[in-house]
Amino acid sequence: MSGHNHHHHDHGGHCHGEHDHSNDITPALQSLLYSQIQFDSITTLNEATPKSGAAIVQKTWAERLNDQPELESDADEQLLMHIPFTGQVKVHSILIWTAPTPSSPKSLKLFKNRDDLDFSTASELSPTQKLEVPQPLPGADVFELPLNRAHWNATTSITLFVEDNWSGGEEDVTKVGYIGFKGQFMALNREPVSFLYEAAANPGDHVANPGLSGVGGRVMPGQ
Known part of the structure; x- marks a missing residue:
């Protein structure tokens, strides 16, 4: 048991061995959008091996550092x-891992709810957001790249355009x-139903008239 004693006030020089920050990124299961992705409908242009783009998205969190499959x-x-x-989601961040080589992606353009892009239009259009992927170091875990959440509400699809890599033009792969x-995930809920029910229950919207009982109408002047 002695190896599990943690003294919250003791941070002087002992954190290095007691706390492994590489696990800090581990996302809570409910925040991963894995189960909301339509894997069969993923398309990747300029992939050397068919369906390899979909394959790296289908990797589970536990498989994230596996060498294969690779796009x-x-x-x-x-x-x-x-x-x-599969529905509307709010995207908070992108998780990406690559081997520490010059072939790792650098400039990343992101487009929201566009299924009509090719390389020409993706190059010309202003993206919903643009990111730079850090150059990975040996032994590095997944990079979590935060997004501007205000731009990513009601997202039904996301298109990733990798413009270049870290080779500076020397490596074309x-x-x-x-x-x-x-x-x-924006799951359906009953809040709108509840709101409508409460509005209809306003006594001012009802009249004590047997002919209108349960209808929720108003008697207009002159009736």
Whole structure:
């Protein structure tokens, strides 16, 4: 038991061995949008191996650091991936992992609710948000890239456009090992029904008239 004693006031020089910050990113299960992704409808343009884009999104959190499957670009370093959800979601952050090589993605454009993009339009249009993926170091865990939450409410799909990688133009293959999302699934609830019920229950909207009983109407002047 002695190895599990934690003294909250003792932070002087002992945190290094007692606290492994690599686990801090582990998302709560309810914040992962994994079960809300339509895996069969994921499309990836310029992927060297068919369905490899969908395969890295299908990796579970426990599989995130596995070397395979891996998404590789084909003709050049760019990738365009369209990922639809099963309903409306609020996306809070993107999770991405790549091997620590110059082939890791750098500039990432994100588009909300667009299923009509190709490389030309993705290059020309202003994205919903643009990010730079940090260059990974050996032994690094997943990068969590926070999004501007105000831009990602009522999201039904997200399109990721990888413009370039960390090679500076020397490597025309981009490689990605894992992509995931954290956010909130906008499940249907009864709040609107409750609101309508309360509004209809306003006594001022009813009259004591047997002919209108249960209808919730008003007697107009002159009736």
